[in-house]
Amino acid sequence: MIHETHHIDTRLIHAGEPEKRICGAVSLPVFQSSTYEYAGQSSYDELKYIRMNNTPNHEVLHKKLAALENAEAALVMASGMAAISTTLLALFSPGDHILVQDCLYGGTQDFIVSDFVPLGFQFDFIDADDPASWASKLKPNTRGLYVETITNPLLQVGDLKALAAFAGANGLIAMIDNTFATPVNFRPAEWGYDISLHSCTKYLNGHSDIVAGAVIGKDTLLKKIAHKLIHLGGSLDPHACFLLHRGMKTLALRVRYQNRSALAIAEALVAHPAVDRVNYPGLPDQPGHGRARELLEGFGGMVSFELKGGLEAAERFMQRVTVPIVAPSLGGVETLITRPATTSHAGMSAGERQAAGITDSLIRLSVGIEDTRDLIDDFENALKK
Numbered sequence: 103m104i105h106e107t108h109h110i111d112t113r114l115i116h117a118g119e120p121e122k123r124i125c126g127a128v129s130l131p132v133f134q135s136s137t138y139e140y141a142g143q144s145s146y147d148e149l150k151y152i153r154m155n156n157t158p159n160h161e162v163l164h165k166k167l168a169a170l171e172n173a174e175a176a177l178v179m180a181s182g183m184a185a186i187s188t189t190l191l192a193l194f195s196p197g198d199h200i201l202v203q204d205c206l207y208g209g210t211q212d213f214i215v216s217d218f219v220p221l222g223f224q225f226d227f228i229d230a231d232d233p234a235s236w237a238s239k240l241k242p243n244t245r246g247l248y249v250e251t252i253t254n255p256l257l258q259v260g261d262l263k264a265l266a267a268f269a270g271a272n273g274l275i276a277m278i279d280n281t282f283a284t285p286v287n288f289r290p291a292e293w294g295y296d297i298s299l300h301s302c303t304k305y306l307n308g309h310s311d312i313v314a315g316a317v318i319g320k321d322t323l324l325k326k327i328a329h330k331l332i333h334l335g336g337s338l339d340p341h342a343c344f345l346l347h348r349g350m351k352t353l354a355l356r357v358r359y360q361n362r363s364a365l366a367i368a369e370a371l372v373a374h375p376a377v378d379r380v381n382y383p384g385l386p387d388q389p390g391h392g393r394a395r396e397l398l399e400g401f402g403g404m405v406s407f408e409l410k411g412g413l414e415a416a417e418r419f420m421q422r423v424t425v426p427i428v429a430p431s432l433g434g435v436e437t438l439i440t441r442p443a444t445t446s447h448a449g450m451s452a453g454e455r456q457a458a459g460i461t462d463s464l465i466r467l468s469v470g471i472e473d474t475r476d477l478i479d480d481f482e483n484a485l486k487k
């Protein structure tokens with residue numbers, strides 16, 4: 103049994119698990135069945151079927167994810183983008199206007215600009231660091247606010263407290279993509295957010311072997327999203343549910359290790375003469391550092407940096423490192439390294455990237471769970487003349 107007083111490490115293991123273990127099984131088995139015997143359900147949404155996202159493998163995750171963020175309810179989905187697109191299409195109607203942070207995950211920004219707007223929705227960008235500018239962006243039809251806890255790839259932390267208060271004061275649904283922070287470092291419901299979104303592909307699963315997403319938040323909103331989900335069909339496959347469930351149990355161990363390792367690596371990079379600039383919210387010279395200290399329990403496992411010598415130096419470094427794998431994506435047990443201009447942000451034009459402060463030579467690191475000393479040694483060797 104899980105109690106209100108149990109901490110996140112205990113909740114990760116026990117929250118949402120069936121009260122009576124199925125055939126005594128300690129690990130919940132995969133229910134590889136598309137349909138289930140009719141049990142007198144009175145509505146379509148309640149039929150047990152994989153697309154209804156309501157098999158035992160889904161339900162354990164829904165309860166566990168809600169418990170991790172101290173929220174009312176949760177839903178898993180087929181990917182982070184399924185969670186984001188289904189949420190926006192469920193909570194808003196054509197003609198509605200939303201405010202969105204001006205440096206979102208590339209897929210989210212592209213969905214809003216290329217799909218949401220042609221369907222008749224409206225949006226305006228806001229600077230999450232400039233509360234004085236937000237009121238002028240409100241319109242009579244503004245209904246929502248969408249931000250990210252830690253931005254990609256510059257790893258900035260906006261004024262998250264003021265954003266939630268602004269949404270509350272103006273009747274907006276406050277949504278936050280909490281992928282980079284994870285429920286270990288930040289729990290949006292505790293700070294006034296109505297909806298938290300995750301790409302579970304990243305830290306929640308943590309093993310780079312599935313794609314999955316989640317929406318966590320207010321029960322009334324989650325019911326609407328669940329109904330839209332069964333129409334759009336972005337439900338998570340039970341086997342992927344099983345892998346996510348297994349991966350999640352070690353979330354707190356992994357994330358706390360990654361918090362410590364990323365901080366040590368960021369500090370080593372700052373001290374290195376070949377490094378020009380390091381972005382990491384845990385460094386005292388970063389603009390959002392005071393805020394990050396107040397809001398976050400850890401600064402996360404993502405670091406980005408630029409070398410002296412620009413693009414050529416960046417390419418040489420990426421060819422020389424031996425421990426990290428050169429690959430996009432993040433949040434797994436293995437350290438991954440990428441240049442956002444060629445991967446995560448390749449969908450933006452060169453002009454858009456420049457305006458957002460993403461240079462071609464910027465390197466992004468997703469710190470895994472290898473020994474920190476091996477990573478720092480590897481980076482020092484790669485930086486040798």
Ligand SMILES: *Cc1c(COP(=O)(O)O)cnc(C)c1O
Nearest residue numbers: 181182183207279281301303314
């Ligand atoms: C990866 C990512 C997404 C999209 O998730 P998928 O699982 O790839 O669909 C959304 N937001 C952030 C911050 C991400 O890093």
